[in-house]
Every structure is written in C-alpha cells, then in structure tokens.
Amino acid sequence: MAKTCQITGKKAMTGNNVSHSKRRTKRVFDVNLFTRKFYWVEQDCWISLKVSAAGLRTINKIGLNAAIKKAAEKGYLYV
Template identity: 80%
Template sequence: MARICQITGKKAMVGNHVSHSNKRTKRKFDVNLFRKKFYWVEEDCWISLNVSAAGLRLINKIGLDAAIKQAAEKGYLNR
C-alpha cells in the first residue's frame, strides 16, 4: 500500500538535499503516517486507517464520521 494518508490525502514530496558545498541531490520527504484503529460509533464497528499526524488532528477536531465523509467525498478513502 502506498504511503498516503486516507483522511487528508497527503503523500511524499520530492525535493533536494543540499550539502554544505551547495551540491544538490534528490531526496524524498515522507509523510508522518500511523496505522490506527478507530471505533466508528455511527456504523458500530472498528476501522483501520493509515492516518498522518495532521489527519489525527483533523479527526480530533471535527470527529471521525465527518472526517470519513469528507475524505470519501474528495476521493482519498479507498476501501
């Protein structure tokens, strides 16, 4: 499975590692992902999601049900 947050859609970015001599080489900035289990009260079941730290904050802020509906609407959630 790709390292993509299922709530926010964040994925790895590509950039440059710049050395002291200003030499540039390509590098990858990975997402801070966690595999978390959540209890979805509305559906009365446990679900497992790949969630970034920003996704966890979003779930805490607006709630799991609203975050899942928002992610499904934007196409980030794959079941």
C-alpha cells in the same frame, strides 16, 4: 495507496539534499503516517486507517464520521 494519508490525502514530496558545497541530490520527504484503529460508532465497528498527524488532528476536531465522509467525497478514502 502507500505512504498516503487516507483522511487528508497528503503524499510524499520530493526535494533536494543540499551539501555544504551546495551540491544537490534528490531526496524524498515522507509523510508522518500512523496506522491507527478507530471505533466508528455509526457503523458499530472498528476500522484501521493510515493517517498522518494532521489527519489525527482533523479527526479530533470534526469527528471520525465527518472526517471519513469528507475524505470519501474528495476521493482519498474508498468506503
């Protein structure tokens, strides 16, 4: 699961570099990923997750337990 957010499932996208002369070459748009440790109160342990900036906002909004449960249902995280 390299370069994939474990909460939102975001992956790297491909696109084109476009030069001034309009020549197109392939490039990769990587995800804004961070490796963060979170304290999971319900399990009383620390966990390490690879999360994107959007994943961090999701955890702040709905909470870590709900975010992990939603990610496990969608198949982004294997718990």
